[in-house]
Amino acid sequence: MCNVLEDEYHFILECCLYKGLRKKFLPVYYYKRPSMVKFIELLNNEDCLLIRKLGSYVFHDFNIQTNYVYSIYVLSSGMNVYITHMT
Numbered sequence: 001m002c003n004v005l006e007d008e009y010h011f012i013l014e015c016c017l018y019k020g021l022r023k024k025f026l027p028v029y030y031y032k033r034p035s036m037v038k039f040i041e042l043l044n045n046e047d048c049l050l051i052r053k054l055g056s057y058v059f060h061d062f063n064i065q066t067n068y069v070y071s072i073y074v075l076s077s078g079m080n081v082y083i084t085h086m087t
Contacts, residue, residue: 011061012026022057
């Protein structure tokens, strides 16, 4: 991963692993020059469409993170498992 504290702020606005999904689901305003003020604004937003997109973003990010961590585990344990599908 990024070798920093993986808190909510980093997970949603900064982590390079999720850059593509961030572009797909979040307005550029929030992640181009992220700040704690923008992060709080995003979480407190009442726009239903933005909240739905944020939820989709987090859902997809968790899937990427789970598959990434699992693949590291498989590689480090020497298991001969081939991951064919990432959700």
